[in-house]
Amino acid sequence: MGTLDYIWAGVLAVFLGPELFSIFGVPVPVTIVMIFAGFLLGIAVGATPGLAGPIAMAIALPILISIFGYTPDALLPVMGFLIGVMKGATIGGAVPAILFNTPGTPDAYMTTLDGYPMTRKGQAKKALRVAHLSSVSGDTFSDMVLFICAPFLALLVEGYLDLPEKTALLILSLSFIAAVIGGSPAKGLISTGLGLLFAYVATGEDFYPRLSLDSKVLAQGFPLATAILGVLIVGAVFKELTDLWREKRESGALVGTVKDSGDQRLHMAEIRRLMPHIGRSAVIGTAIGALPGIGSTLAATIGYTVGKARYQRTKSPEEPEFGKGAPEGIAATEAANSSVSGANLIPVLSLGIPGNAAAVFLILAADSIGGFNPGPSVFRFTADAVNTELVIAFGLFTAMVVANVLNWTIGGVFMRSMGVMTRIPKQVLLPTVLLLTLTAIYVQETRMDAIWFTLGFGLLGYAMRVVAISPLPFVIAFILGGKLEESARQAFASTGGDPWFLFTHPIAAVFMALSVGVILLTARNNRARAARAST
Amino acid sequence: MSNESRSNLVLGIFFAVFALLLIFVWIPLDTDTGLIEKVRRQVTIGDALAPTVAGIFLLIGGLILIVFERKAADQPEIDPVNLGFMAVVFVLLAASFLVMRYGGPALVALVNLTRETPLEYRLLRDSAPWKFTGFFFGGTLMIGGLISLVEGRVTPRAVLIGVIAVLAMIAVYDLPFDDLLLPPNGDV
Known part of the structure; x- marks a missing residue:
């Protein structure tokens, strides 16, 4: 099969896959329906403060696997649903930020700065239209970069990197993620170290399950879902519950609502004015998103800051400043944070390294179902035999295009109707999400130990948040831990037992030097910043 | 901070x-x-x-x-009051899951007091309403309890929300699927 044949096979796998039902004799494929369902759910959870895409993915995954089973046929419908959630949550997060000054997702915080003032001026619908246009434009741009870069990067990795280099690349990724997430390389390293440590409990090659303290409960190790959902979701719920309880004790006044007034449409002239901001932020978001571990919040902040500097030089005196209801502020933020999502999949599809929470859930789905291992080996364009993983990869790209089409066509309408989600009280939502998550774990693992593990990981996630340690490096290290050890074992064997294999191969040595360099550089910068702050 | x-x-x-x-x-x-x-x-x-x-x-x-980071700006301060709240939350969760685990068998033991041929929960774990009892009571305690904790008072509304949420979860996870087991039915 040639390259075009593979792309076409991926498209057909989505559109000519198993039929769910037919409308007037036209078959409706199940993957399309699942993308659509995921997309709607994503908008709803994104629009609900306290919920986010990963929570919806966590709760839905066991249900989806029960419906579709553990066969390769399940991959596209399940992962299509998750992609739909990811896309929907990206635009949904702007709704409460604009309407109620409460960001639905953390990366929508900057959207509140101009979105909420627009609402207070009676331009809520217009602000939502600006957010939708910017978000969808940024997202589409980012996806196009993903489609081009991921296969190219994967081929490069497969072509030039041998086992020692791949091991060093994994170490570099972990160091990079540790250094950049959360702003403290030390805390990032601790988070990574803890993730690796838990991943190594009861695994290994020896008969005795290592680090299991001779306990039968630990002898099977920690299931992937308990660690991921515990630290990411349960930990977040614990933290939110505590914050909510605290807020309740020091409750503030409620702000009244303002009715929309004036023209709420978005005119061509306005779109032309917004486009440079959207374009600039889309490039910023995509570049940031392509690096594993750097989140959309940073992209939004940089997009907003750069947009603000430009706007101040070009704006006319009667136009509002950034932070006082400028549509350009919403455009700069939303285009930047939305363009991260597609580019974030570049490291996962080309290197097998998840860069954000959504990618973590895609890996969890692929791992649970089987038959697809995201990483460079996926992009092997074999001519003689069909590489089914490559067909799935192009199927995923097709699913992203479908989600984008939905986003462009009906996303705006759904987004604008989701204001009602912000009225669900958090104290009702959070306990329900907690039980849903724990139930989702149980139906997958069917043992109470899994629930206790998840609660334990939840406490760990809570403690990490309290002491400002980001949980994301933990999760990524937990996922990559097994891969790192396996790759090191193979590299060690292939180099004839050379203990210095990470330093005797030039590319591997460069990766190792970069791993140390990135940690030292960020630590030094942080110390300099602390010294400046204390003087 | x-x-x-x-x-x-x-x-x-x-x-x-x-x-x-x-x-x-x-x-x-x-x-x-x-x-x-x-x-x-x-x-x-x-x-x-x-x-x-x-x-x-x-x-x-x-x-x-x-x-390097000993004197970093914005270091978090640990609030013992928050940790106390978290400890209470964890005790409530532990109690809820113990009720979930042993609620079904306990109910069966209670019913057995009035029966000549005793029932065994293990054999009933796939038949309604027995299979829902632990999840129902434990789940309701968890959701109702957490809402009450955050709101600072126990209200019938909190319990009702717990009941509705648990029934909705039973409807989502159990009714459409024969192969899914709600907690604690995989263990008993």
Whole structure:
């Protein structure tokens, strides 16, 4: 099969896959329906403060696997649903930020700065239209970069990197993620170290399950879902519950609502004015998103800051400043944070390294179902035999295009109707999400130990948040831990037992030097910043 | 968050000590193979190496916190009141899951007091309404309890929300699927 044949096979796998039902004799494929369902759910959870895409993915995954089973046929419908959630949550997060000054997702915080003032001026619908246009434009741009870069990067990795280099690349990724997430390389390293440590409990090659303290409960190790959902979701719920309880004790006044007034449409002239901001932020978001571990919040902040500097030089005196209801502020933020999502999949599809929470859930789905291992080996364009993983990869790209089409066509309408989600009280939502998550774990693992593990990981996630340690490096290290050890074992064997294999191969040595360099550089910068702050 | 907080220093010392204990005590005592092993004249990586790398990550992280980030701005301050609330939440969760685990068998034992031929929960765990009892009572206690904790008072509304949410979860996870087991029915 040639390259075009593979792309076409991926498209057909989505559109000519198993039929769910037919409308007037036209078959409706199940993957399309699942993308659509995921997309709607994503908008709803994104629009609900306290919920986010990963929570919806966590709760839905066991249900989806029960419906579709553990066969390769399940991959596209399940992962299509998750992609739909990811896309929907990206635009949904702007709704409460604009309407109620409460960001639905953390990366929508900057959207509140101009979105909420627009609402207070009676331009809520217009602000939502600006957010939708910017978000969808940024997202589409980012996806196009993903489609081009991921296969190219994967081929490069497969072509030039041998086992020692791949091991060093994994170490570099972990160091990079540790250094950049959360702003403290030390805390990032601790988070990574803890993730690796838990991943190594009861695994290994020896008969005795290592680090299991001779306990039968630990002898099977920690299931992937308990660690991921515990630290990411349960930990977040614990933290939110505590914050909510605290807020309740020091409750503030409620702000009244303002009715929309004036023209709420978005005119061509306005779109032309917004486009440079959207374009600039889309490039910023995509570049940031392509690096594993750097989140959309940073992209939004940089997009907003750069947009603000430009706007101040070009704006006319009667136009509002950034932070006082400028549509350009919403455009700069939303285009930047939305363009991260597609580019974030570049490291996962080309290197097998998840860069954000959504990618973590895609890996969890692929791992649970089987038959697809995201990483460079996926992009092997074999001519003689069909590489089914490559067909799935192009199927995923097709699913992203479908989600984008939905986003462009009906996303705006759904987004604008989701204001009602912000009225669900958090104290009702959070306990329900907690039980849903724990139930989702149980139906997958069917043992109470899994629930206790998840609660334990939840406490760990809570403690990490309290002491400002980001949980994301933990999760990524937990996922990559097994891969790192396996790759090191193979590299060690292939180099004839050379203990210095990470330093005797030039590319591997460069990766190792970069791993140390990135940690030292960020630590030094942080110390300099602390010294400046204390003087 | 403040400049006065010494939480980074405390955290750094904790993880540095933990990493040293991990590398020099826990790993050697709790793994059967060393860092490098010789099996049938072939040198391979032992089971102790990977956890040691994890320990090195923790050690370096702890040392950087002590050396470079000791005086970092915006260090978190640990609030004992929040931790107290969290402890109460965890006790409530533990109680809920104990009710979930033993609620069904306990109800069966109660019913058995009035029966001549005793029932066995294990045999009933796939038939309604028995299979829902533990999940129903434990889940309601958890959701109703957490809402009441946050609101600072127990209300019928909180209990009702718990009941509705649990019934909705039963409808989502159990009714459409024959192969899914709600907690605790995989264990009993």
